[in-house]
Amino acid sequence: MxxxxxxxxxxxxxxxxxxxxxxxxxxxxxxxxxxxxxxxxGVTDTLATFLIISGLMLAAGWSLALFKLGMIMLFIFFTxxxxxxxxxxxxxxxxxxxxxxxxxxxxxxxxxxxxASAGNTTDTAVEAADDTRA
Amino acid sequence: xxxxxxxxxLLVVMSLALIRAxxxxxxxxxxxxxxxxxxxxxxxxxxxCFTFGKPEFLDIALxxxxxxxxxxxxxxxxxxxxxxxAASATEVTGD
Numbered sequence: 001m002x003x004x005x006x007x008x009x010x011x012x013x014x015x016x017x018x019x020x021x022x023x024x025x026x027x028x029x030x031x032x033x034x035x036x037x038x039x040x041x042g043v044t045d046t047l048a049t050f051l052i053i054s055g056l057m058l059a060a061g062w063s064l065a066l067f068k069l070g071m072i073m074l075f076i077f078f079t080x081x082x083x084x085x086x087x088x089x090x091x092x093x094x095x096x097x098x099x100x101x102x103x104x105x106x107x108x109x110x111x112x113x114x115x116a117s118a119g120n121t122t123d124t125a126v127e128a129a130d131d132t133r134a
Numbered sequence: 135x136x137x138x139x140x141x142x143x144l145l146v147v148m149s150l151a152l153i154r155a156x157x158x159x160x161x162x163x164x165x166x167x168x169x170x171x172x173x174x175x176x177x178x179x180x181x182x183c184f185t186f187g188k189p190e191f192l193d194i195a196l197x198x199x200x201x202x203x204x205x206x207x208x209x210x211x212x213x214x215x216x217x218x219x220a221a222s223a224t225e226v227t228g229d
Contacts, residue, residue, distance in 0.1 A: 010136070011135075011136035014136045014137070014139070014140045015136065015139070017140070018139065018140055018143035018144075021143060021144070021147050021174070022143060022146065022147060024147075024170075025146070025147040025150040025151060025170075026150070028150065028151065028154050028166075028167065028170065029150050029153060029154055034160060034162055034163055034166075037154075037163065037166060038166055041166055041167075041169070041170045044147075044170060044173075045169075045170060045173050048177075049173060049177060052140065052177055052180075052181070053177070053180065055136075055140075056180055056181065056184055059137075059184055060184070060189065063189065064189070065183075065189035065192055068189070068192040068193065068195075068196060069180065069192065071196060072176065072180065072192070072195055072196055072199060075196070075199050075200070075203075076173060076176065076199055079199070079202075079203040080173065082203070082207075083169055083203060083206045083207065083210075086206070086207055086210045086211075087162060087165060087166060087169070087206075087210060089214075090162065090210045090213060090214045091160075091162045093214055094162070094213065094214070096160055096162055
């Protein structure tokens with residue numbers, strides 16, 4: 001009885017992990033900007049990994065594989081936010097900006113941002129340079 | 135039964151990440167998609183270990199997670215220095 005319950009719980013965790021993973025991948029394809037894509041990939045990297053490895057742990061039982069899965073989960077749990085932070089910081093330093101929203105309301109905001117960051121060039125020139133680099 | 139469905143879902147997610155890595159407009163999109171692909175590869179190795187009943191292959195997944203993290207940080211650091219020195223150096227595109 002407890003064996004079937006463990007199998008059911010591990011199947012449920014694997015199913016939830018597959019769901020979050022697929023939603024994250026669809027978001028990675030369909031979101032318009034780089035930063036929203038990074039948000040969806042971050043959701044996928046932590047939550048889906050946690051759920052799938054927990055389901056595999058319930059399927060493994062008390063063995064050495066449980067310890068190895070725990071080590072994998074701990075490692076991904078530490079390194080995935082670090083990689084996301086490094087990626088966002090690198091994107092900010094390389095001046096990968098969001099495209100301006102064409103409603104007319106962004107004019108004072110861009111003026112204040114260019115006034116605040118006096119060392120940078122304008123965003124359009126940097127974006128053109130980024131397009132040539134990409 | 136659920137393990138096979140997880141395998142199929144992992145392969146679909148890896149294909150979508152590869153599509154984003156090919157179509158990404160900037161270099162950071164490609165790095166993001168490759169990072170996601172590597173994390174899903176670690177999960178794929180772990181699920182394959184349990185479908186084939188050989189749990190000793192989990193060491194490969196552990197080593198692959200280490201290599202993935204180090205490679206992503208290294209590539210990001212390379213592009214960071216490249217963009218930091220782009221103001222002083224003449225821009226030579228490799229296209």
